[in-house]
Amino acid sequence: MTQPIIAPHTGDTPLKKTRRSTPGDPFSAAEHAHYESLRTTDIALEGDPDLPPDGAQRWSTWADTPPMQRGPEPLPDWVITATGAVDHELGVLKTGKEADVHLIERAIPHANDSTLMASKRYRTSDHSLFHRSNDYTVARGVKKSREKRALERKSRFGRELAAGRWANAEFAALCLCYEEGIAVPYPVQVHGRELIMEYIGDERQCAPRLADLAMTPERAEALWEQVDDNVELLAHTGYAHGDLSAYNIVVDENDDILFVDLPQIVDVYANPKGFEFLNRDIDNIGRWFISKGLDPEAVEECRARVMAVV
Template sequence: MRQHDHEDFDVPDERPARRRAQAARRGRLAEPTRSGRLTEGERVRLAKLREDAYTEARLLPEGTDRWSTWDDAEHGPLPRPDWVVTELAAADTDLGVLKTGKEADVHLLRRGLPDTPGTLHAAKRYRSDEHKLFHRDAGYLEGRRMRRSRENRAMAQRSAFGRNLIAEQWAVAEFAALSRLWTIGAPVPYPVQRNGTELLLEFLGDDDGTAAPRLAQVRPEPDELEDLWSQATSALELLASEGLAHGDLSAYNVLLHRGKLVVIDLPQVVDVVANPGGLEFLARDVRNLAGWFHSRGLGEHVTKTDELLADLVSAAGLG
């Protein structure tokens, strides 16, 4: 994972042209780097930046919203699926919101070259300092310390700077967890890229943009229910073998896609060894998920949650 220096982001005259074009489309053109009167040379430089930004924005393919951010992003693990669009000439089109949440919104996004159908993605965008973030983040952030005392203080005080750091830290954590779990074959969406607080993920759904339903939305037949529980326990065991717990697992963050369960929403993934509350997070994941299966008619004699939890603790190396 790449390291970031959060204090070195605002150097406008060093932005590549594509970032300047994105800033122009959002109405944030290059601004002076200091207050007071501008020299004639500085005026000329800023005027040239604005002209370049508007020019590149006008060159976007019709109907698209931005150029592909692939070249500026952290990329997902190898081997990369063949549907991932890596060409820098590709453009992105935002097709609307798939899901809204307290910490992030998920948009449907199409990325492709001009005159091609493109590929659908889920673009998860974490909110930053304009919202109060992560009302339950204190427990999850145990064991995740940043190296700089200034950053730790800002996060603890929930200043605007600290909330921005938290937003990016959660995006980094989710991208890392998805990359790690996808590599070992866990049922998670492929993480295409991370660019700041935006994650671009594999879209799970139909070609027309209809997203796969959450497990909470489906009504499985009795014979299907037991198979789904088996899939769920396999996912839990795989996470535990990596020393991890989902941390907020329920039927609302598991999708059913073409008969297969896929685990989503992993920003709060917990290292059950490093986190003092790791065992409780693991137990809560089991209780929450088993509770949904029990409500659909699957008996405790099938779920055997006590035995399952003991197996997970052992797989995590804690028992």
């Protein structure tokens, strides 16, 4: 997993949703160029065929996104829905085996309104270095026979469809969690293989992962309480994260945690291995916190409460 890098904002309009500030750019020009070369380049970034203004890469895709593929209402006040808005790409936040996360700025040209968002772009299997186990997708059916055949045959259409399904699965998971009060970034929209969500960070750097933080036993205990609460809330809805670890929890400037990377969310009732995934989530994140000084009894208390609600 690479360290996050982003390009500094160069526009004249103020930016919304800034949560964490880290002075200075720790990366050299060569490092920026290296990570730029890792960007996902096969995703369509096309909106209106007319060239967008102000050097933007595309027109906003909000108007092209069906209502069912937009985030839960009421929309946060920082979400820009104007049809004349444009998207500027500011750099790479994270590269991964199955998707890249980019920083984009959505702005209304010649208006004092812009916002930063994270754009997660899933690769097709042609470019992905990771293939999820079928254990995660049990009980996720495909109704249309053409789509089912394409997925089974792994045709070009099938590969594109599979990538889009993961983007839609993560969007649906984020919507579910957000509406249930679970700490996740707000899901703005999903469009093809691209999932756009709330950006946690500022114009210099995104919020750090839990695994990257300096930790004391006292801080570990305080953060564990939040993780415990959110694991229990998620279980109460009938789901497990499916891959919970210190690498897919981020911590904002207020030391508040958020769960990220949710495409593999598991229905603990419909999936035959659902309870196994739930226990594994508690084991994995519990071991990490115990290594940072947490009392092991706290993990077992969490397990007992979680199993009592599912």
